[in-house]
Structures are given as structure tokens and as C-alpha cells.
Amino acid sequence: DVKVTQSSRYLVKRTGEKVFLECVQDMDHENMFWYRQDPGLGLRLIYFSYDVKMKEKGDIPEGYSVSREKKERFSLILESASTNQTSMYLCASTDRDRGSNSPLHFGNGTRLTVT
Amino acid sequence: AQSVTQLGSHVSVSEGALVLLRCNYSSSVPPYLFWYVQYPNQGLQLLLKYTTGATLVKGINGFEAEFKKSETSFHLTKPSAHMSDAAEYFCAVSEDTGGFKTIFGAGTRLFVKA
Numbered sequence: 001d002v003k004v005t006q007s008s009r010y011l012v013k014r015t016g017e018k019v020f021l022e023c024v025q026d027m028d029h030e031n032m033f034w035y036r037q038d039p040g041l042g043l044r045l046i047y048f049s050y051d052v053k054m055k056e057k058g059d060i061p062e063g064y065s066v067s068r069e070k071k072e073r074f075s076l077i078l079e080s081a082s083t084n085q086t087s088m089y090l091c092a093s094t095d096r097d098r099g100s101n102s103p104l105h106f107g108n109g110t111r112l113t114v115t
Numbered sequence: 116a117q118s119v120t121q122l123g124s125h126v127s128v129s130e131g132a133l134v135l136l137r138c139n140y141s142s143s144v145p146p147y148l149f150w151y152v153q154y155p156n157q158g159l160q161l162l163l164k165y166t167t168g169a170t171l172v173k174g175i176n177g178f179e180a181e182f183k184k185s186e187t188s189f190h191l192t193k194p195s196a197h198m199s200d201a202a203e204y205f206c207a208v209s210e211d212t213g214g215f216k217t218i219f220g221a222g223t224r225l226f227v228k229a
Contacts, residue, residue: 033217040124044219048216058216090158092159106158
């Protein structure tokens with residue numbers, strides 16, 4: 001089975017701190033994604049990557065950046081955390097090639113609280 | 116541009132009753148459609164996915180979804196609800212636009228009453 005591992009289940013950070021959320025997948029997937037999940041809003045795409053060192057903005061990239069130095073690892077960075085970034089963050093991966101409808105495989109999420 | 120609308124943020128059914136969760140999508144090209152389920156304190160897991168050519172798609176745990184192109188809908192059903200079905204359900208659409216962005220609906224929380 002595909003395993004997507006997020007390094008922390010819960011994080012509490014202070015306003016202004018730089019925050020790193022780490023995600024590792026073990027199935028050699030090309031595509032990786034970061035979403036945030038908020039009640040009533042579903043999942044919103046922050047950034048995604050379809051290759052090492054490649055990144056694409058999603059729908060809500062403001063205040064975030066990402067890093068993909070190795071194929072299996074995709075990091076989400078909050079340069080200066082703010083209280084409105086308190087949320088559940090979900091990482092996902094897929095081996096979706098062009099024309100394929102392979103599903104996303106999700107980690108268990110990181111619940112970030114910014115105080 | 117893609118979008119997904121799930122009608123009803125909360126749905127409550129009695130155990131043994133029909134489950135119907137509604138999803139409408141918009142997409143400029145033939146879409147890939149999915150339903151995911153999320154149990155408390157977990158990530159999302161795939162329930163079923165649409166395969167081109169099939170209008171009725173069967174998934175895990177007795178769920179199925181019907182694709183209606185004319186109505187741009189992909190509603191999820193289960194004939195008889197079980198207590199273990201209580202969870203949040205997300206409809207999602209992706210399309211090949213140079214990168215496989217997947218867009219999710221706002222989710223529907225299913226409550227099952229004994």
C-alpha cells in the first residue's frame with residue numbers, strides 16, 4: 001500500500017514563526033500536493049509539484065512556499081505564520097500520468113495552530 | 116475552470132435507509148471524478164472513481180455513484196446505511212490541463228441514526 005507520511009499530527013506555533021510541514025511518500029510518485037482543510041470550505045489546493053524542483057501554485061498560495069528537492073519529499077513552508085493559517089494541512093501524492101485517473105493518496109494530516 | 120458543488124453540508128439518515136449525497140461539477144474538458152471519505156482524525160481515502168464509458172460506478176463499502184453528463188452530476192448512493200458510514204464525504208474533479216489539479220467540494224457530513 002502507498003504510504004504518505006506527514007511528520008507531525010499536531011503543531012502549535014507562534015505568530016511570525018517560520019514553519020515547516022514535511023511530507024514523505026514511499027511509492028515513487030511524481031505528483032505531490034498540499035491542501036488545507038477548513039470546515040465548510042472543503043480542501044483547497046495550496047501548491048502542487050509534478051517533478052523534482054518543479055512547483056505550481058494552487059488556488060491559495062499566498063503566505064506559503066514549497067520545496068521539492070527529492071522525489072519522495074514535499075515540504076510546505078509558512079514564511080511567517082499568521083493566525084489565519086490555523087488549519088488542517090493534508091499532503092497527497094499520485095502516480096497520475098497524462099490521461100490517467102489515478103486517485104490521490106493522502107497522509108493523516110497536520111493540525112496546525114498559530115497563536 | 117473546474118468547480119465542484121456538494122448540496123447539503125450535513126445529511127442525516129436512519130440506519131438501513133438510503134443514502135444520497137449530491138455532487139455537481141463543472142469542467143471545460145471531460146473530467147475525472149472521484150468520491151473520497153474521511154473518518155475522524157484521518158486523511159481522505161478513495162471511495163470510488165469514474166471510469167470513462169461507465170455511467171454507474173461501484174466503490175467500496177457498498178457505495179456507488181452515477182455519472183450523468185447531461186446534468187453534470189456524480190451523486191453518491193448506498194441502498195442501506197450502516198452506523199460505520201458516518202463520516203465526511205468529498206466529491207472531487209480533476210482534469211488534464213498540463214498538471215493534474217484536483218478540486219474538491221466543500222464536503223458533506225453524513226450522520227447515521229440508530
